[in-house]
Amino acid sequence: MNTFKYRQKYKSNYFEGWYIRLIGKKNIAVIFGITTNKDNPHAFIQYTDSRISKYYSFSLNEVETTNNSVEIGENKLTKNILILNVLDIKLNIKFLNVKALKKNFINNSIMSFLYYLPLECYQEVIYLDGEYTHESDKGRIYIEKTYGKKFPKEWIWIQSNSLPLTLASAKMPLLFNKFGFYCLFEYEKKQYIFASYKLGKIKIMRSGNTVNINIKQGRYRLELHLKLNNTVRLLGPTNNGLMTITVNESLDSNLSVKFTKKNKLIHQSTHKDIGAEVEMKNHS
Template identity: 30%
Template sequence: MYFKKINHPEFFQGNRKKNNYFEGWYYKLVSPDLKTSIAFIPGISINKKDPHAFIQVFLSTKHQLVTHYIRYPSDSFTYSHDQFMVQISNQLFTKNEIDIDIDDKQIKIQGKIKLQDHVPLKNSLYAPNIMGPFAYIPFMECNHGVISMQSFLSGSLKINDETIDFNQGKAYLEKDWGKSFPSKYIWLQSNHFSDIDTSIMFSYATIPFMGLSFKGLIVNLVYHNKEYRFSTYNFARILKKEVLDNSIYFILKNGQYKLHVQAKKDREIELKSPAFGVMSQTIKEGLSGIIDIKLYKNDKLIYEDTGYQAGIEVMM
């Protein structure tokens, strides 16, 4: 079962955890007209101080940027042992479906969303998931999983008094689990490029490890059904790094490939994040950023594009 979960990070990983543990899934849904982006973050916080399940809702439209954190009793969190299926009260989350019925004083959301045509990661014995060989280390402070680089949507959501059509919209699915988020990190994601099949996720963080720390890089670009991965574990190098108040710029190299990534933040708002399993910290994220990418092979430009509706977190 342990090795099955390594190959399926979307499964609930914390069934044996008793204290100082969190686990959360991240569904980012974008309507086909790009006017509405909503992220659902269902999860569980296991600790002695304030144990509970939760659903964090992050809504971005032209006119508003809001977050809501809805708490549930820990025993309302149930899961499947042999597939990705999580239920919090009457809310259902799977790889292929979201069934939401939130009736809270903060926000009301009802509806069903189907997810299909997923774009999973390529994996191998060396890199069974996005963590690469670090996936085999059981005591990492924070683990990351990418469930789908891109999925297509059908269905609608009624958010308060407005019905939003998500038919032919797009989704991105990932998750985190462990004790705490890294103290410093950059995270980017977009799958809204002019090339409909392009998607990118980018993570650069200070990783605690055996009393020390190191800079960990994981970047995955999908273009024309091919993955271009730049990571610490496949010996990619950072040739240039600029982190400013509202933008970042990286040049990465892996073998014959170079990737230029420039991201510009838009509006951002605070979300809750874990520290030793307690949802007591905050991060800042936006859902309407822009990511410019240029991919070179042997110093020849082979692809250039701009991604919109980008999720961006810069905590440096």
């Protein structure tokens, strides 16, 4: 399964977006997106650097896709490069030494068999970690893709490169509006996946800008403590892929991680420059 390619899971009233994070001299996030909402079909590029957020619209006629690339106007994303050429933003970036999700027994989708079920929203991890070069700058990258009819009613998303980690948890109608989740991270060259479909259990406790997450799966336990810092406003899809939801995203949050097996400590660390979205009510 090629997690990069334009899936076009539905023909109309649908969205699909490729999300790229660059962590170097500046923290940058870029989204290449397509919406086929019947009232406002268009392609778009979103850009944020923790201070500003910009949304550029394009005609669907300016979109070209292959299995390994997407082009919107003069902007291009492939498995190896990112080229941005929109008004005042010019980037020409190469990706190196990337880490994709290792293939599991069903496919190489982070959603496993849930990919085949009728959900509001689907997500793929394209690169959990990697390097980039751009002129005199270099740093780390993360790439994922989200697609479907709409974003969930409530969700939390966390992403780190210093400890390669990504977590997404959302209310799922398929689970009677309980929170489903996955969390993928790599430690000492081994990838660990915690997920609802692997019978993992998650507990999320939010109080303002502080979020504590406890995950249990078999003999393993993962504890995350997130301090949400500065956020900027992005746009996300509501019903039928209409791009009108406000998404508050941080690129400079802080995260503490504790990983144990049978109550024995395996790893403990703290991290900065964390990507995070906390679009959920306070829970305990």
